[in-house]
Amino acid sequence: MMRNSFGPVALLGTFLAIGTATAQVAPLKLGIFFELTGAASYPAESGRLGVDLAIDEINKSGGIAGRTIQPFIADNQTDPTVAVGEIKRLVLQEKVDAVIGPLVSQDALAALPITTEAKLPELGSTGSELITPQVGPYYFSVLINAESQAKAMIGQAVAALGAKSAAVLSDSGAQAKTFVEALKKEMAARGMKLTGAQEYQYRATDMSPQLLALKRGAPDTLFLFSSTGEDVGNALKGLGELGWKVKVTGNYTVATFAPSAIAIAGADAFKDVTGLSYTAFTYCSPSDLPKPFGDFLTRVRAFQPDRAAKLSLPYAATLYDNVYLLKAAIEGSGGKTDGPTIAAWIEANAKDFKGVLQNLSPSPATHFLVGPDALSAVYPDRILPGGMQQRFGCN
Amino acid sequence: MDDLLIIAVRGIGLGSIYALVGISFNVVFNASGILNFAQGNMLVLGGLFAFLVLPLAPDVTQWMIFLPLAAVALAALMAVQGGITLLPLRSSVEQHSWLITTLAASVIIGAVLLLYQGAVQQSVHSPFANFSLAGTRVPATYAASVLLALFWYVALRLFHTKLLVGLAISAIAQDMDAARAAGIRVRRLQIGAFAISGLVVGSAGFVAAPMMAIANDSGLAYVMNGFVAAVVGGLGSNLGALVGGALVGVVSMYAAFEYGGEFQNAVSLGLLVGVLMLRPQGLFGRPAARRV
Numbered sequence: 001m002m003r004n005s006f007g008p009v010a011l012l013g014t015f016l017a018i019g020t021a022t023a024q025v026a027p028l029k030l031g032i033f034f035e036l037t038g039a040a041s042y043p044a045e046s047g048r049l050g051v052d053l054a055i056d057e058i059n060k061s062g063g064i065a066g067r068t069i070q071p072f073i074a075d076n077q078t079d080p081t082v083a084v085g086e087i088k089r090l091v092l093q094e095k096v097d098a099v100i101g102p103l104v105s106q107d108a109l110a111a112l113p114i115t116t117e118a119k120l121p122e123l124g125s126t127g128s129e130l131i132t133p134q135v136g137p138y139y140f141s142v143l144i145n146a147e148s149q150a151k152a153m154i155g156q157a158v159a160a161l162g163a164k165s166a167a168v169l170s171d172s173g174a175q176a177k178t179f180v181e182a183l184k185k186e187m188a189a190r191g192m193k194l195t196g197a198q199e200y201q202y203r204a205t206d207m208s209p210q211l212l213a214l215k216r217g218a219p220d221t222l223f224l225f226s227s228t229g230e231d232v233g234n235a236l237k238g239l240g241e242l243g244w245k246v247k248v249t250g251n252y253t254v255a256t257f258a259p260s261a262i263a264i265a266g267a268d269a270f271k272d273v274t275g276l277s278y279t280a281f282t283y284c285s286p287s288d289l290p291k292p293f294g295d296f297l298t299r300v301r302a303f304q305p306d307r308a309a310k311l312s313l314p315y316a317a318t319l320y321d322n323v324y325l326l327k328a329a330i331e332g333s334g335g336k337t338d339g340p341t342i343a344a345w346i347e348a349n350a351k352d353f354k355g356v357l358q359n360l361s362p363s364p365a366t367h368f369l370v371g372p373d374a375l376s377a378v379y380p381d382r383i384l385p386g387g388m389q390q391r392f393g394c395n
Numbered sequence: 396m397d398d399l400l401i402i403a404v405r406g407i408g409l410g411s412i413y414a415l416v417g418i419s420f421n422v423v424f425n426a427s428g429i430l431n432f433a434q435g436n437m438l439v440l441g442g443l444f445a446f447l448v449l450p451l452a453p454d455v456t457q458w459m460i461f462l463p464l465a466a467v468a469l470a471a472l473m474a475v476q477g478g479i480t481l482l483p484l485r486s487s488v489e490q491h492s493w494l495i496t497t498l499a500a501s502v503i504i505g506a507v508l509l510l511y512q513g514a515v516q517q518s519v520h521s522p523f524a525n526f527s528l529a530g531t532r533v534p535a536t537y538a539a540s541v542l543l544a545l546f547w548y549v550a551l552r553l554f555h556t557k558l559l560v561g562l563a564i565s566a567i568a569q570d571m572d573a574a575r576a577a578g579i580r581v582r583r584l585q586i587g588a589f590a591i592s593g594l595v596v597g598s599a600g601f602v603a604a605p606m607m608a609i610a611n612d613s614g615l616a617y618v619m620n621g622f623v624a625a626v627v628g629g630l631g632s633n634l635g636a637l638v639g640g641a642l643v644g645v646v647s648m649y650a651a652f653e654y655g656g657e658f659q660n661a662v663s664l665g666l667l668v669g670v671l672m673l674r675p676q677g678l679f680g681r682p683a684a685r686r687v
Contacts, residue, residue: 038612041514172657199656203516203608203616208405209652209659212398230516230608241525241532242401264518 027070028063028330028337030055030323031090033101033111033124038078039202039228040104042260046312047125050320051100053303064327065335072096080110087111091118097337098122098330100322103143104227105131105174112136121329121342123322125315127175129182133367138339140325140346140367142318142357144276146179148372149251150186152276153223156377157249158190160274160392163220165193166249169210169235170225172199179225179251195219202231207238215244224250224273229260236261236269248273250380255389256281256314258380270381274392279376280357281314281387284394289384292356293317297386314387321355325369328353343367397529402648404528408537409606410644411544412438415599416621417628417636418547419592425568425631426588429480432497434596435618436504437473441465441600442609443508446517453522462601469597470590476500477589481582501614508611516613519604536605543602544640547595548633554591564588568631616660620647623667629680638678642666 032051034044055069063069072094076083083102090096091114098121102108105128112135115122122136125143144152157163168183170176180197187194195217198210214222222239226232232254239246248254254261255275262270283289296317301308308316329345330337350360350369361371377392416434423431431437444465449457480496523535554561564584566574575581600607607613624643628635643663650662676682 037509037514039514045513197655198651200651201616201656201660203610203613204656204659205606205608206405206409206648207656209402209648210656212401213652213655216398228516230518233518241534243531260515 026067028065028067028098029072029094029096030069030326031072031074031087031094031096031099031101033074033076033083033087033090033099033107033122035078035101035103035107036073036075040078042228042257043125043312043315044103045307046315047101047103047319049300049304049307049311049313050316050318051323053300053316054320054323056303057299058323058327065331067335069323074101076102076104076107076111078104078107080106083107083110084114087114091115091120096120098326098342100124100319100326102126105178108136108139108141109174112139115139116339119339121326121337121339123326125318125322128178130174130178131367133364136367138343140343140362140369142322142369144252144278144370144372144375145366145368146175147182147186148368148370148375149225149276150179150182151372152375152377153249153251154183154186154190154192156274156276156392157221157223158192160377161221161247161249163192163247163249165195165217165219166221166223167196167214167217167219168194168198168223168225169207169214170197170199170223171227171231172201173227176225176227183223183225200231200235202228204231205234207235208242211235211238211242211244215242215246219246221249222246224248224254226251226253229253229257230264232257233261233264233269236265236273240265240269245272249377250275252276255378255380256312256387258383258389259312262381267381270379273380274377275380275389276375277314277378277389278318278357278370279374279391281317281389282376282378282391283384283388284391286384289388292354292358293386293388296320296356301386312387317356321353321357324355325350325353325360398652399649400529401531401533402652403645404533405537406645406648407641408533408540408644409648410624410641411537411540412599412603412607412617412640413620413624413643414544414637414640415540415547415595415603416617417625417640418544418551418633419595419599420621420625421631421633421636422551422588422592422595423477424625426564427481427493427567427585428571429493429497430622431473431476431480431500431589431592432494432618432622433476433500433504433614434592434621435614435616436501436508437469437593437596437614438600438603438617438621439508439607439609439614440472440504441469441597442519442604442607443512443517443600444468444597445519445601445604446609449519452520455522458522462598465601466594466598469600470593473593473596474586474590477586480589481585501618505611505614512611514611517609519607519609521605534606536603539602540599540606543598544637547598548637551591551595551633560584560587620663623663626677627667627670629677631681632677632679635677635679 378389382390525532624639628639
């Protein structure tokens with residue numbers, strides 16, 4: 001009798017134990033919300049490599065707060081309309097716990113109302129100043145924002161070139177428009193003269209009308225703000241064809257995606273060009289390379305050598321850090337994954353985060369993780385395998 | 396003044412690509428009443444062909460050998476596309492499923508390109524040296540594209556007036572029912588027109604490759620501007636496509652130069668609207684009677 005009455009109890013206990021164990025190890029659903037197709041797909045592929053590596057490493061070492069990461073991929077096609085549909089799928093259908101991405105400001109602006117309403121933490125890589133903590137209270141960006149880039153580029157133009165006037169050439173994206181506004185404001189504050197502003201469409205192969213128009217103002221420097229390396233290449237190729245030997249002060253893309261630009265315009269086109277990069281990815285002397293980024297390069301090359309050989313590894317590193325920052329925030333919050341808790345933790349503790357990037361500086365007032373102090377001007381063509389670039393002024 | 400000269404020359408060069416797309420639109424349209432919206436991505440495929448077969452620094456001989464091969468390859472592909480497009484149609488004029496079929500072909504080409512090469516933009520170098528103009532260098536590709544557009548204009552004119560096959564296609568363009576009643580194999584010639592259109596757009600993509608964005612998502616801009624060129628010039632008129640292409644190229648470049656790059660695309664669409672309001676048949680088109 002004893003055996004008969006004990007059997008069902010034992011079975012029930014087993015089921016309960018299994019159920020409890022299953023609940024404890026329920027995977028953490030992570031939405032990967034990237035521009036896998038469309039104009040921003042090259043950076044997206046690079047970023048995805050970093051995310052893939054981070055997920056692989058974290059899952060092998062026990063997951064986040066004991067939960068393995070289960071990724072859900074969503075391609076927003078660099079199209080805000082598609083972005084809305086895809087983020088709704090992630091949030092409502094897949095019921096993700098957190099989101100990594102997007103990489104384009106328009107896509108983020110379109111998707112933020114949905115992730116905000118769902119109170120999901122989201123770590124992307126966008127640069128528009130329109131994305132404030134009020135617009136996206138649980139959203140953080142690892143990209144250098146447009147205002148920081150404007151300040152750093154003007155600082156470089158004034159300090160290194162002694163520039164008193166400048167023209168600006170940018171693409172037609174939301175981040176670029178924000179950049180131009182920030183640039184105008186900063187130039188006015190510094191008494192610099194803006195001689196002209198022009199924009200181009202993504203993938204424009206002939207920018208000669210824009211460049212000719214800007215040349216009329218005879219600026220001391222040309223600020224180039226681009227979102228893709230190919231566009232940088234076409235702009236520099238156009239400068240060469242027009243014989244306009246102006247010193248170009250470029251943004252983050254000019255530095256980070258220099259190889260794509262060199263394939264179009266050639267290395268000679270970078271003779272009078274500087275770009276902007278995270279100091280964490282730069283060096284002064286080849287004998288003194290930054291260790292965290294060097295270690296990342298070793299790991300990512302071992303992880304997927306084919307992809308690592310053809311993608312932007314500095315960009316991959318920034319998205320890699322996003323996943324680790326999310327891990328730190330969840331574990332630092334006792335395993336909670338709700339947006340308000342994670343956002344509060346990141347605002348208070350990200351400055352102590354030691355990733356490939358360091359010296360993060362978000363606050364309740366800004367959710368841009370990286371400030372202007374973490375940036376350096378670089379020679380885009382002085383690039384080591386893996387993407388480390390030499391800082392301006394170093395030889 | 397020099398700036399305007401540079402804008403004009405580069406605008407005509409860029410416009411010649413639109414003109415070539417417009418001419419290839421016309422070839423199919425005249426024979427079947429179909430507007431092939433896959434032309435933009437077919438042009439990109441011509442450019443991709445150049446990227447695949449030409450070395451990093453090609454010489455003129457290699458370029459000359461592969462140019463006709465690119466044209467023939469795209470002609471074969473477009474003949475297949477034409478067959479698939481026309482297959483379900485009893486009358487290509489009265490039924491409009493071609494609209495979906497040609498758009499679908501364009502989407503498929505874009506998707507295949509994406510799967511094949513990712514979303515990166517490929518670049519091709521020209522075997523010809525740049526030429527000087529007002530202290531600047533202008534890519535020889537612009538001149539080559541203008542010459543190619545003129546070549547196809549003359550060749551198609553001769554084809555349609557001197558050769559029996561060309562005359563038969565012209566007969567289809569004038570009255571499809573009458574042509575069929577006269578014993579002309581309409582469907583076969585329509586597929587032939589798709590192939591000829593492929594010759595035009597394949598050679599155009601190959602020649603223009605150094606100044607094209609060879610990417611999965613760049614076909615739309617070319618098909619849109621080519622369509623504007625064809626309609627502004629007068630749908631069906633190759634002379635119209637030549638003039639329309641140049642007009643679109645120059646006006647859009649001038650708008651970017653004088654008013655800003657944000658107006659570059661808007662102005663070419665404004666040109667389309669303006670011409671359609673003032674002269675609905677286009678600059679060189681003929682008003683057509685419609686059976687009601």
